[in-house]
Amino acid sequence: MRNELEERIMSARKILDEAQIVIIGAGAGLSTAAGLDFGGERFEKLMPEYGKRYGYDNMYAGDFYPYETLEEYWAFESKVILLNRYELEALPLYKKIYNIVKNRNFFVMTTNVERQFVKSGFHEMQVFATQGDYSFFQCSKGCHKKLYYNEDKIREMVDETKDCKIPTDLIPKCPICEEQMKINLRADQYFIEDQAWDESSKRYNEYVSDVGLKKVVYFEFGVGYNTPGIIRYPFEQMTYRNPNAHLIRFNKDYPDGAKENVNKTISFTEDISIILEKIYPER
Template identity: 45%
Template sequence: MDKQYLNRITYTKDLINKADYIVIGAGAGLSASAGIQYGGQRFTDNFAPFIEKYGLTDMYTSGFYSFPAEEERWAYWAKHISLNRYEVGPTKLYENLLQLVKKANYFVITTNVDSQFELADFPPENIFEVQGNYGNLQCAKGCHHSLYDNKLLVNEMIANRENCRIPSNLVPQCPECGGKMDPHLRINPYFVQNEAWNKSNDAYDCFIDESKGKNLLLLEFGVGFNTPGIIRYPFEQMTYQNEHTKLIRFNMEHPNGPKENREKTIAFTEDILSVLLELNK
């Protein structure tokens, strides 16, 4: 272990111990580091029939693919949801992250939709899933604010899939308007922000307000530039504006931030799980 890395580990441990408030900001890179990858072998192993039929290249872009029929769209989405929400289970990385902060005063804001924080036993009241959750469906036009658990339906779709299609009677329809339904993901302007979403948003805002003037530590994991306005830019702004705020950034590809924050930021480009294991020693 080189001295520079050891110094960063030691300093980070000290910041965690001294923090009055800790905010975890999690992007796609955190789940990718946990093994929930949207491309490569994990994609080809699980979606071979769809790749052959439609020429799909990865799970991210496939989510925006225009399938010819709802029976085909839901055949794909059933497997996508099942693989990333119901089949993967809790991961060692998220469990080690909980171990790191469980005695602290913390809150989680995440753009991930795979429930990994919940599966690792983070308290739901301490989690704000900004972009939705794979486990729910909504009206595709957002005609009302109810969400619908999809686990049983997803399992039934997968069990009855044939030639990249599901039976027409399994295609979900909105119980209010009779129209199409979507996974509860922020993929268009009709994303449903219901009472539970607003409650989580308010809880996060309240946590940030309470941290002002206190020792606030921002732990940012795997946040790139897909939706930087949700976590990355606000974290950098808080670091710049607040005297007692420090930022720890875990990011292999985009570790650098504004030069004004250089003295208040520590960056780890190493494997996230390896760093967490070291921090937990």
């Protein structure tokens, strides 16, 4: 006799096997589950000098620290981007998700900015990273809509960092208005949605609109209530409106779905990697 967890696993497998479409929604909880931890032992191992100097214990806190100089801020920020965007290989959990859906009709919506989906095999044309990308600089005042790929500049900043500061001449400046550059992350009204972002948004929205009444699984990973209007609430609404839709939600803190979807939602608080391996051990 199967236990309750086994029933959920078997139900998720059946729903996925029968689905005509799989739409993935991924938040920060997926990257954390995959091992991309911005605090704890990883921070202590990779950025001990920053914790010792400024007193914070994770990379998120470092983003909001009131650095006295831009030289200090960019020393920290460049190290974070190097570690989480350029030096980190495709993580096994992301590759597992890709292996599950790679031969399916699918699309990805993510608020994550580390580009792990593309690294893991997903084609850029099937991924909409709505909150930006660590890979690009933009004008901090949004004076024009061009983005600038930053790998060489980031590596140079890290290489030249001394005493938690970069040289002043490495501070990135906008080539148009000469204001400071910043990373292309949605944090204020100056976030740049360039042509590539517009095209990606259009592809995703057209894809979602074309679902109709097809059998669709909304495959949601680590999406909480930081920005629920981007993935969590829309997934619940689309599940409700389509009688042939189901929501599979992985969330250790907020697993419950809308009460209207109680018979169409399968939730897991358990470890994502372990559950996916049990659902599809052969992939």
